[in-house]
Amino acid sequence: MSNGQPVAVDGLADRWDADSVLSFTVSVSVPNSKIESLNDGGPVLNLSIGCKETGESTYSRAQFSKDSSKAYATATVILNGSAVAEQLELRATVTAPFGNSAWLSRRIIASRPVEKINLDSHLVGFPTSAVSFKANNLAPAPWVVRINAVSLSDPCANSIRLLLNEDYPRVVELIEGRARPYVEEALQVTIIRSLLSTAQRLSSIEGGISVVADVIAEYPDSIAAAAEKSCRDYLNKSLPAALTLLEREPETVEHLITSAVGFLKGR
Known part of the structure; x- marks a missing residue:
């Protein structure tokens, strides 16, 4: 979204400027049986976005909630248009702890390909x-x-x-x-x-x-x-x-x- 208005990712380049507030939301659903097979703790949806050109980045995490058949999670990240330029990279993973080892507390059990979001319209590559x-x-x-x-x-x-x-x-x-x-x-x-x-x-x-x-x-x-x-x-x-x-x-x-x-x- 740009300034609260839904915008397709491939159309964002022409719908933002330095005064915009950009938000990106990812939702995930999985069968409850997959969640129940995780014996060491519940999964978490992790969403991060960053801009290499400016060094700006932010992230959020969301716990899963269940209904009768599926578990759902939704995470949102927000960036100011003044802090980004040219391209963003959006990453989403699902993590879950494994055993008692601290270094496995955020074991990645699922991920989606990194999404590169172009902010460089036909005009220029800066705000x-x-x-x-x-x-x-x-x-x-x-x-x-x-x-x-x-x-x-x-x-x-x-x-x-x-x-x-x-x-x-x-x-x-x-x-x-x-x-x-x-x-x-x-x-x-x-x-x-x-x-x-x-x-x-x-x-x-x-x-x-x-x-x-x-x-x-x-x-x-x-x-x-x-x-x-x-x-x-x-x-x-x-x-x-x-x-x-x-x-x-x-x-x-x-x-x-x-x-x-x-x-x-x-x-």
Whole structure:
């Protein structure tokens, strides 16, 4: 669920933002005969969810209750949208004690495959909010990328936020998943430019372009790594190579960006 409204897992990417409250529920039922065969104690349903990109995780446990033929358990986990990005992993197991050994007190007797829940919509892989720029006294624009990173190694998921202006009809179409191609292309251009300019600014503070490759290798979830991925995906260049070209020929980089996203091509 997102903000109390039922949402299919495969549709969650377009139904959440940093202000959402996300909840996930798993229910299990088993025949009573299976429960009664456990002589050392009753089973417990364990549910956990985590986000590798931000390190956020939470879990819950639920005891089974019985009716005349089956035993049931339901567990729910809750996360704030501001604490997650890109992808979640949902794990569910049923455990039961075995004997008197402490290390077997949570023996796994059943599990389901880890479910990977994609939060990365067609827009971006970081938290996105839709707001009225007019109501929030922001200068009119279709969107703004806010980056608060102070180091190349800062985690990308916690450093970037995209604000979409719901005052613009074309942006509302984007929010609703029915964007016109040129709008998506324009947004991609903005994001690439923002990542590149941020990497350029931070690298100039931290020792120049020569330090960038080491940061990317050491911090794979960093703002530098995100800029590296953007450069390789769209410009077919490493981030250090793109930054070097940006210093020498900024107009060439601009040409490469608009070419890579196919901006206005065939429109």
